[in-house]
Amino acid sequence: MCLIMEVGVGGGGGGGENNDVLVPPTNFSMAEEGIYRSGLPQPDNFGFLRTLNLRSIVYLCPEPYPEENLKFLAANNIRLLQFGIEGKTHRTGCLVGCLRKFQNWCLTAVFEEYQRFAGVKSRSTDLAFIEKFDSVCLRQCLYSLIYHYQGYGSNKRRLLYREENLQKSRVTSR
Incomplete structure (x- = not known):
């Protein structure tokens, strides 16, 4: 199982880990069976992430992965794969959009899903990239x-x- 993420505004509250309540990271959703997407997890998301039994996390941003999150990964034997994609794009949305094209989704549905998750970060250049992606x-x-x-x-x-x-x-x- 894998979690694809990028730095985003907010998190799950950022107030520390609470074992009583399971809080998913911002924009968390299943992209495909065993593959999830989300914004950067905060400490109060760790309990939720633990329930997924993740094997790896794909981090798409160039910024260093937070130290507290690295400790969580080490404690739970989760591998970090960082690709460091530069730019001000909605990286996860573009990646999932390309996955959807590969899965033969109609372009309207791909764009709708992208815009639902991107919100104010939605960019016409991202949509053009997804449209031109050669699956x-x-x-x-x-x-x-x-x-x-x-x-x-x-x-x-x-x-x-x-x-x-x-x-x-x-x-x-x-």
Whole structure:
């Protein structure tokens, strides 16, 4: 399970961890089975996050991850993956929007979900990025990787497929 997050305004209150009440982080929602999205958790969100049995957290901001949150991750054996995407975009919304396109959602539904979570942070440049995201190219790339590394089909087919790709790249580079 994974939690995708970015720094946001507010949190769950920020008043320290309270074990009696489970408070989700700002903008918390399930993006896909086992994958959640949210703003940056505050200490009073830790009890809620503990119930998810997270294995990793994907942090999309360039700012250092808060020390108190790092201690929570260490205590709960959660791995932090930080990608540090610069800019003033709604990073999580863009990432989830691209996921939705990959899942073949209609663009209207993708934009509605983006705007629901982005609120005042909604930007036309983010929507244009999501619209132009090429999910078909990504799908072909993923299929190629799966085919190559998982060994679907015979070795001969896999080697031929690899040689075909090499020949195509030689032809296009001339």
